[in-house]
Amino acid sequence: MKITHTYDDIELDIELDFYKFVPQSYYDPGAEGYVDIIDVVHKGESIYEIIAPAVLSRMEEELYEELEDSQNL
Numbered sequence: 001m002k003i004t005h006t007y008d009d010i011e012l013d014i015e016l017d018f019y020k021f022v023p024q025s026y027y028d029p030g031a032e033g034y035v036d037i038i039d040v041v042h043k044g045e046s047i048y049e050i051i052a053p054a055v056l057s058r059m060e061e062e063l064y065e066e067l068e069d070s071q072n073l
Helices: 053-071
Strands: 002-007 010-019 034-042
Touching (some): 002 053, 010 053, 034 053
Antiparallel strands (some): 002 010, 010 034
């Protein structure tokens, strides 16, 4: 999935995989929901390799919350 996201007033094109939370049941162990960022592009250039892991983690959490909310509408 590709989205445009503004992070700290910087517009970024982000390619990601979105895995929705699946609750546990008697027959199914369930799955934790998360976002896995594959690439981050700013002004046509990939900046994924220069983003700190802590920043990527925070971005993944924010994006998961946004995408989960939009899926529940």
